Amino acid sequence: MYVVRNRHANREGADSVTLQWWRDAVTYQVYVRSFADGNGDGVGDLSGIRSRLRYLADLGIDAIWLNPWYPSPMADGGYDVSDYRDIDPDFGTLDEADALIDEAHALGIRIIIDIVPNHVSDQHPWFQAALKAAPRSAERARFWFRPGRGPGGAEPPNNWVSHFGGPAWSRVTEADGSPGQWYLHLFADAQPDLNWEQPEVREEHLSILRFWFDRGTPPRSWSRTRSWATSTRTRRATPRIRTPTATASTRSTRSGGRWPTPTRSPRR
Secondary structure: OOEEEOOOOOOOOOOOOOOOHHHHOEEEEEOHHHHOOOOOOOOOOHHHHHHOHHHHHHOOOOEEEEOOOOOOOOOOOOOOOOOOOOOOOOOOOHHHHHHHHHHHHHOOOEEEEEEOOOEOOOOOHHHHHHHHOOOOOHHHHOEOEEOOEOHHHOEOOOOOEOOOOOEOEEEEEOOOOOEEEEEEOOOOOOOOEEOOOOHHHHHHHHHHHHHHHHOOOOOOEEOOOEEEEEOOOOOOEEEEEOOOOOOOOOOOOOOOOOOOOOOOOOOO
16 A cells, blocks of 8 residues: 655645635555454455544544445455446445445545456456357457468467457357457456447446446546457557546555556557
8 A cells, every 4th residue: 555646736836715625636546455453354445444433533634535346356455346336245245335434434534446447357247148149259259359361360460469468359259159258358357358349338437427426436547448459350449548437547645557558569
């Protein structure tokens, strides 16, 4: 955990009254699993955070930035999300999250949550449905499924490399047991990338944002927000930053996303 402060805060001559709160905010980052254990099971949780709120208020912070707290198989420390509208049972419940938000607000502390829109967990209902669906189906269109190259499609669609090492593509087994299409994962193979060219994907994430905004948490710290619009033949990729809120890229928050850096250019 660490504190993030805007490097432009308190500029000489700046009228702090007219600035939006995040421009002059001290934000304290919390990784839930390791911060404070409230029930004695050895895992940090929301009750542990709630028990430390007074301490955090005494530090003079303006906001707490929580790393992903959603249900997750934890293949990547919670950045492999299986349900964006719930709390991981190891951490607590939605009711406890509501209590944390209310208690923090009562102390003048805002709660900021981490949204992970680039990919989901391979246990997410969307990806599980895609595995059961046929090639070129609507379920698979939410992701980047492509046929392989070479005899029998045995080679990945291109030579992109995952940030975690190895190919950025993994092959699925179709319902009939035959080797099938390949899907893109710029991180772990348990984190299939979403296809942000699909309107359904964009609408789903807008709905997720509304869900958390309605609970009083601004999802302004978008981790791995850089989604990719890939050509239909996966010959090249155009990076785009999706920021549905005006403050998504403010320096009082941090984005954990990085550009994929293939060791070679994708083959044509």
